[in-house]
Amino acid sequence: xxxxxxxxxxxxxxxxxxxxxxALAFWALAALAASLVFGTVFVSMAGPALTxxxxxxxxxxxxxxxxxxxFGQLAPAYGLFFGAAIAxxxxxxxxxxxxxxxxxxxxxxxxxxxxDELRQFGLQLLAFVMFVGVxxxxxxxxxxxxILFALASKAAAGIGVALGVAAVLCALVFLAVRFxxxxxxxxxxxxxxxxxxxTLTRGRFWPLFGTYLLAFALAVVVYMLSLLVIFAAAAxxxxxxxxxxxxxxDMTSLAAYFSPTRIVxxxxxxxxSALIWxxxxxxxxxxxxxxxxxxxxxxxx
Numbered sequence: 001x002x003x004x005x006x007x008x009x010x011x012x013x014x015x016x017x018x019x020x021x022x023a024l025a026f027w028a029l030a031a032l033a034a035s036l037v038f039g040t041v042f043v044s045m046a047g048p049a050l051t052x053x054x055x056x057x058x059x060x061x062x063x064x065x066x067x068x069x070x071f072g073q074l075a076p077a078y079g080l081f082f083g084a085a086i087a088x089x090x091x092x093x094x095x096x097x098x099x100x101x102x103x104x105x106x107x108x109x110x111x112x113x114x115x116d117e118l119r120q121f122g123l124q125l126l127a128f129v130m131f132v133g134v135x136x137x138x139x140x141x142x143x144x145x146x147i148l149f150a151l152a153s154k155a156a157a158g159i160g161v162a163l164g165v166a167a168v169l170c171a172l173v174f175l176a177v178r179f180x181x182x183x184x185x186x187x188x189x190x191x192x193x194x195x196x197x198x199t200l201t202r203g204r205f206w207p208l209f210g211t212y213l214l215a216f217a218l219a220v221v222v223y224m225l226s227l228l229v230i231f232a233a234a235a236x237x238x239x240x241x242x243x244x245x246x247x248x249x250d251m252t253s254l255a256a257y258f259s260p261t262r263i264v265x266x267x268x269x270x271x272x273s274a275l276i277w278x279x280x281x282x283x284x285x286x287x288x289x290x291x292x293x294x295x296x297x298x299x300x301x
Contacts, residue, residue, distance in 0.1 A: 004290035006207055010214040012286040013278035016099050023099065026109025027274035034088055035266045038081065039257060046077035047251035086128070090121035096278060097187035100285035115190075122192045123182060130194070134175060138168045177201065177208050184288035200291055211283055219279045226272040233268055234261045 017024055053070045056062050094117045095110040102110075142164030149160025182197040189196070201208055237260050250256040 003204075004207070004211075004287050006211045006214065009211045009283045009286045009290070010218065012100065012282040013215065013280070014218075016103075016278045016282055017275065020099065020103070020106050023106055023109040024274050026111060027095075027277055028270045030092075030109070030111065031273035031277075032266060032270035035270060038084065039266075040254060041084075042077055042081055043251050043254055043257045045080070046074050047253065047257065049073040051250075051252050086124045087121060090117050090124055092277060093120045093124075093183045093281060094187060096281040097184055097285045099278065100184075100282050100289060101188060116187055119186050119190070119192050120183065123186045123194060126192065126194050127179065127182065131172070131175065135168070135172065138171055142168055173209075174205070177205055177212065180208060180212065180284045181288045181291075184285040187285075188288065188292070200288070204291075208287065211287065215279055215283045219276045222275055222279065223272060226268070226275070230265055230268045230272070233264050237261050237264045 049070050053067065053074070056067060056070070091111060091113070094112065098105060098110040098112070098116070142161070145164050146157055146160045150157035178201045179194060179197045181200050182194045185193045185196045185200065249262065250259070
């Protein structure tokens with residue numbers, strides 16, 4: 001049975017960036033474009049309603065009718081945002097898989113628009129439906145357990161809820177790891193294949209989990225160091241404390257949202273995203289390539 005090195009797989013993203021630095025520029029441009037487009041659409045469609053909702057939530061008493069009406073106004077924006085996010089992730093996952101499986105095909109930062117992206121889109125939708133279904137079932141089970149614990153005592157009810165939340169999180173992490181190779185499997189196999197990952201990951205949960213945890217830790221380090229740079233740059237532009245602008249955006253209008261501080265944050269944040277994407281998304285493809293020897297026919301990354 002072919003296995004893999006946890007350390008080698010976790011550091012795949014660093015090797016991709018080191019050996020294909022031009023791709024980093026395309027990924028940063030894609031991240032910046034996504035931020036500008038998503039920000040423009042979301043603020044235009046939902047900015048005023050979201051601002052009003054935040055103001056209402058800060059009040060001691062709320063009008064349920066008004067809150068419900070605001071949620072109705074926000075629904076189309078969130079729906080469009082969700083669809084656009086899945087579409088963008090389809091291009092992103094395809095690009096990261098291509099960087100591992102076809103490292104010499106690095107035109108346009110591995111971005112393409114074709115059948116690979118369509119299959120990734122279908123996979124994303126299928127995975128979303130499955131995970132939402134599993135989540136809803138787990139929540140029902142958790143509520144039932146909380147009720148059973150509550151019948152014993154109020155203190156037991158709190159313990160039941162805490163145990164239920166922990167169990168739900170563990171179950172979702174377990175499923176995420178077991179289905180983590182689906183994107184690479186779909187890309188390599190040329191057809192949407194979500195459940196094939198379950199077979200490939202059988203008996204390998206802990207090595208996979210350890211690899212992803214290490215990759216996540218590396219991404220966190222990169223993010224925290226980058227956040228210091230972004231914060232310093234935003235402080236220079238704003239001339240004071242940029243915390244409000246960075247973490248509490250003014251969404252009353254496009255002009256207010258795209259302040260100089262926000263633009264600096266977007267530009268620098270795009271560079272951070274370009275670094276974090278390969279760190280988080282390429283290890284699974286590298287693992288798949290080790291587990292399925294036929295996928296390793298190309299040159300190593």
